[in-house]
Amino acid sequence: MANAIEINDVSKMFKLYHENVQSLKEKVLFFRKRGFEEFWALKDVSVEVEEGETLGVIGANGSGKSTLLKCMTRILYPTKGTIVTNGTIAALLELGAGFQPDLTGRENVYLNASILGFSRREVDRRFDEIVAFAEMERFIDNYVRNYSSGMYIRLGFAVAISVDPDILIIDEVLAVGDEAFQRKCIERIEEIQQAGKTIVFVTHNVDITKEICTKVIMLDQGEVVKEGSPKEVVNYYHMAMETEEPGTEFGNRKIVVKGVALLDQDDKAVMDFYTGQTMKVRVLYECSEPVDDPVFGFSIDDYRGFTAYGTNTKLKGMNLGTLSGEGVVEFEMNSLPMLDGRYLVSVAIHSRDEKTVYHWLDKRFPFDMHSDIDDAGLLYIPTEVTVTPL
């Protein structure tokens, strides 16, 4: 298949001037002093996007995602390298860019659409559709200056998304609107995909890329650090993000967690588990003084902070009596139901009434789930399917 976009060794350098020299007087006065630093926002980026593919671009703030998109859309021009595109491009870098507050919604739809490359006749044909999509029927003849930010964005998105280009470039615009509207936007993007269009998509909400992208690249400080299937790259992203902020630790340390191991069925400490596998969380503790009736607990959270499972000795109806010295507590799970992804284990020791925390290690112990099952969702629920034609 032909490539819709070819990005060849693209680098982009910005000059960061120490003094923003912009007037003639300053230019003359500071002629010799005028210094700038080179800042490379993109370094030798090469990506190919096939026709009909949906490319996701993820990365932390300042990693160069937006610069890359702006280079694709001819807003910025690369310092080195080339970008070849085949077909018409529409870019949604900002919703409602160019909206005029002193014009009505209707007038702005026409103006905005022509900025995006629509002809008047095309807008005439789709006008009702656009207004219905934005749910703005009642307000379309009001001045945009009176719109709420939600209305502004909905109308901007509705205009933008009705464009019919060969290549659609979207920057971070799905982060707006309520959940229902976001859902609608994703559905519309899926329609565009089914029409065989090429989409490039930048987002902070990396999980959306798993849903709609066929390929994802991750940028870090202007370089492509990972390229591949959405699953692969998104997991890599979460890993990279996590290493930067280890979980917290607190408690009065009357009992200390000396060590935690995640063990497989052979009692081997591993980082990778498979759906259906056994896992044992082994906790080694040490008491600095005898402690009456402590409770040991653990939980498994995913990277979003969503607790997949957790339990403790109190919930299990156990009474540990008075503990002193060292010991081991083991939680054994027979069958892990989670599908792919990264999870974090927390371990806690506290009093029965939970008022005193002896030691709490929050989301400190990561492991990765792997699965050969292609099913969707977080958990694997064994399912039998029968089809009976009647």
Added chain:
Amino acid sequence: MLDRLKDLWAHRELLFNMTKKELKVKYKRSVLGFFWSFMTPLVMLAVFALVFAILAGNGVMQWYVVYIIAGLFPWLFFVNSVTQSVGTVVGNPGLVKKVYFPREILPLAAIGANVFHFALQMLVLFVFLLAIGWHFSIHLLYLPLVFLLEVAFTLGLCMFVSAANVYLRDVQHFVEVATMAWFWLTPIVYLVGQVMNVLGGWFRLYLLNPMTNITELWQFIIYNPHYYAPESYEAGAMQVNYLSFWGITGTAVLSVLLVVFGYWYFVRKERGFAEQI
């Protein structure tokens, strides 16, 4: 360059819409709206007519008001186009940084809006002339050509200043000051003959100003000096109008060169616009 023109042609509707936006936004929220576009030239005409009617006794030539307006409205088109387009790129960061479109549409839309205003002003002037039973010159048929010449000169200059202003904001302030001085270097409210008398042999230098030649053309085709100031064609008299072959040819050549240069400069500088504003 040809690709650029094709791209611009593909975006012609945007140019039209942006021009319309300029016009709409100007009078939005005002009760009288477009009526103001008529008011300004009307009031100008009325005030000038009144002033020169009072001064008429002091040897002012007849219909001096028409003489002034014939040069003033085209001048206003020129100066408004330049002062408004110089800030168009810098003044639209939301668009320039976020959307691709041929950037020349920004200054072009400012010129477009002024073309519209100029047409209204001319309409007012011609209604006035018809009302007073004006003797039109046959040379009025040259109006489209004269206008084209002025548009070409304006266009080239607007392209250049709007792109240069992105890199050096002084351009905007310079344009303001320069056009004010330029106004008095152009024979709009005074007669070209007065300059001739003062400058003598240096008068050729005065003709290097393209706006002088363009203004003389406007006054020639609208004021009709052959009819209204025949004495100026007598030997030794103060000349009301002066058409210089070389001045006009030079202005035409310069205007074409300026359009090509201005556009070339704009396109060359355009790549850095999004970074600079």
